[in-house]
Amino acid sequence: MMDLRRLIPAILILSGLSACQDEAPAPDAISVPSGRALSLIEVVTNVPGPEGATARFRFLAPGLKPEEAAAAQDDMQVLCDEYALPRTSGMVPAPRQIIISLSAEKVPFGQAAPGVVQFFEAYSLQDGACMWEQF
Template identity: 45%
Template sequence: MVRAGGGVMQRAGLAMAVLVAGGVSAAIDDPIKVPSGQPVTFQEMIWDEPGQGLTYRFRFVAPEIGQAGRGFEDVMGDMEYLCNTYAVPRLAATGPVPNQIVISLSNAPSEFGVADPDITMFFEAYTLQDGTCIWEMF
């Protein structure tokens, strides 16, 4: 599901609209190639305004994270890559430019905002400057 403020839109409907508008013909469950070579698929995009301004959250499933060779430091490059090559091209089709883009990887699909001790999740925040994702230290 994709949530926008108080409204909810079906993931597939928005994802297809974003993919079509962004000129991408891949299905939403197709693997996305990332620098580490791990399998990654798009789960959902959520946007809101949590006090810091408009934030877009692009959530991905990467089943190998948390395993040997797929720790946080090993996938930081994947998150920046996903921000620049997956999230940024879809912003023009999505709406206004956000103050922040958050990229998250989890080892299994999860519900946004619901803690699950069995799911490993990594995330990073970026600002957008001249069409490029700039990493923000939390």
């Protein structure tokens, strides 16, 4: 029978090694100018927008505050250019518009949530780039 007391130091060493290794960033790590930690809630493609086929990329932005609108606008431009636009390749039908939204809390798509800070921006696709559209 194996003496478990001999295995304990080896187990501790192995567990310590795995804890010390740097974790690789997630393949879809999202970096924005504000440095805010974001996560993708969902992508909605089955609801047309005013321009026709639309891809909506909805992001969770915990702690988002109303006074952060300018920083959020910069973040959303980067999200459109660097995150959303590359992911629309191959979508059928091809979206004519991308809508980026940031929300302080998860809110089901299409439901009103007056107490939750949310920002939305719409972008047309021109020459392979996201062009901001004023609502």
